[in-house]
Amino acid sequence: MSEGRRSPFDPITVGPLKLRNRFIKSATNEGMAKDGLVTKGLSLFHERMAEGGAALSTVAYCATSLDGRTFVDQVTMNRDSLADMKSMTDAVHRHGGAISAQLTHAGSFTFLPKTEMATSKPLSASGGFNKVGVLSNRFFKKAMNLAEIDSMVEEFVVAALLAKEAGFDAVELHMGHGYLLSQFASPLYNKRKDEFGGTIERRLKFPNEVLSRVLDAVGKDLAVLVKFSMTDGVKGGNSIEEGIEIAKSLEKTGAHMAVLSNGMNVDSIQEMFGSPLPKTSTKPANAVIGLGMWLQSLTAPPDKQFHENYLQDNAQKIRAAVNMPLAYIGGAKSKQGVDDILAGGFDAIAMGRALIHDPQLINRWKSGADETSGCTACNRCVTMMYLPTGTHCVLTGAQDAELNKIPAGAA
Template sequence: MPAALARFERGRREEVEKIQHAADVSLVWFEHVARYLDFEPVQFAFGAMTRAKAITYDNLRLRAPAFVEKMDRAFAEGVRKEGFDVSLDKPAAPMFQPLRLREMVVPNRVAMSPMCMYSAEGGVPNDFHLVHYGARAIGGPGLMFTEMTCVSRDARITPGCAGLWNDEQEAAWRRIVDFVHANAATKFCLQLGHAGRKGATKLMWEGIDRPLESGGWEVMSASPLPYFPNSTVPREMNRADMDAVVTDFVLATERAERAGFDMLELHCAHGYLLASFLSPLTNHRTDAYGGSVENRLRFPLEVFAAMRAAWPAHKPMSVRVSATDWAEGGLTPEDSVAIASAFREAGVDLVDVSTGQTATVSRPLYGRMFQTPFAERIRNEAGTATMCVGNITTPDQINTILAAGRADIVALGRPHLSDPGFTLRAAAWYGADDIHCPPQYAPGKDQIFRNSVRDRADLEDLKVRGRPKTRAELRSPAEQAAT
């Protein structure tokens, strides 16, 4: 009997935990329903139906196509209010609706998330970066972020990190930006950052965040606390250090404009220098830059304000934040809303919401779209546009997030590494035939759009036959391919 019960427990645990998790997510939606009371009725209903992630946009298209058509039309009406002449008769899926950030128009709401490649030489991006960014821009995302690009030699995470502190680096980035603009409709955002106490470490595949055994450099942070016990102890920053860092960010901002980037993002997440000021786990200061969340915000806001003043007024800026430290004593939900609100008031146009990586005591709760609730809270409580990221892998998930009002644009990292044409494939599935494609690749676009029409017809045929569908059949071909 004990052996039989143990087998039963092992066999059922995963399914039971899925049900319990769905119930928890559903409960949170109802506990915070006030966030959604200003939504249009159709969007409110869609959010309620998809709150537990068990029902999705594509699933509803099969089960209740008329309802999803109303949802698409309501979303398109919202886009029209922003000044876009989009169709209401045959509205595009939410992920293929445009987005305006200041005077920059993002052609669709798919973003390639910033991902460090650790492949630069002396901070200079090279042919690898040209192919990496060029291929993914041609694949169709509306917005593409560079990896964290460091504002000085000592701001690097690793010896392989890209930088923007000298003329050679500026020329190399200009080459990549020019290629993207000449061959794609994708908008290109430069992410600038400083590693702080997580600097002078090995390449990711040699030991992520582990200190270099030789050839390192001095690191600094909000407080003299090492990341790992055997990490280099950072110097606590003084006013002169802060002034020097502000200058480095401003000079890099000016270089970014000369290189032709469309947008700029300030990295204030993942335990790097500016994040170390924001989190109470890493900021133990007793001066005006420590203690309350308002004090912890002072230096990051100083950097942002100096960059915003140096960056053209018509071009947007975003900030990446860690909305939680996933650890006791770390950032609270109220802190994250206050931080986002402060940046909004300082002139930020988009908050890129990530989580964790602040301290080694973090214990994240992973899962599908696991960071999206933080972006949703900031969007609907701080009143700022947000970008969500984190284990989002399918076009279906993107549309579900957008239609439910959980974020304004959705970023994906790993899916773009394995499939540079991720957005083009999704456009074919949803019939968004106005997606940009260079003429050299037009025959490929034509083929995938023809095939998708047949794939959708086959799926509709299964529905018409009326037999019970398997779980796999209820997923779209786009989702099946991604998983």
């Protein structure tokens, strides 16, 4: 089969990992790790993705440390969680799937109570006023010094080694959406005057060091992916030209695959989802969602409507600039849409909302069904993550909330 006519059901090798097909369940915050516990609910969520045909399921937001969380209900890569993580990876492997840990540090994008953090000011590329911290009474952030940068690199390495020990097949470094690594990459957050600020090359120095060290530590055994924002989606942020430079830099450093996302949490959330967060006349229970909706109402074009493969134009510019394996993400919901993406030269297709709506979609496509996902891109699943049930599609229902209270490895 020619490169222009690859099938989504062809196997693919990513670094040392061979995947049974080209479908990746993208990282979507599950909200099923209540109080940081790796639960049976979280394990079942990813097991269902593997059972439904996904080659690789990505566990969203595995914090590199307790201070790296955005909320308390997130997985932290530590030895206390190891047995439960191993139970989860085993569950995915039973269905022939692979599983990835998305390694992330929030930087200044954190909403942890002050009692939950060791530092009074969250770390970031630059110090000063912390607009996100208004919600958690953390009005200022701290510019990381050289010792803190070195320590943070090591923190990512330790997290990757724990992922390997827990049975993960891959790690995904989160370098997008406004978390710490993207705070260094983006001029919206990085105002440094030293070797880690200024040009895009210098802004990438710290993220690339993290990637390089993680590759050295686990790259022979695990696939090492990087998720990044092709643009920041807001004035003053990275444009697609900087996005191309990021992709070239990741390729040069040796990433096994890049996952092409877009936009920033809060700053340009509509650029990420391709459609607005749900409008409601009632105040959202979660303050972060409320802030995102308010900022969205100020900056988002009122007539922006979801359409399939809405990030394809920018992704094609990245594809033309690099030879490294690329996973497209952004609104694929039909077999034809997937075929169009792969025909454009992309190596894999990452899907979020469509698989939350129906984890069995890929199996049906493989059996010959030619259907479009019933996902309406209403984005109400985004707000569901803060409920006891965790992330789910409002059209197809939730898992049992009680499963989110039980350790994954419990009998």
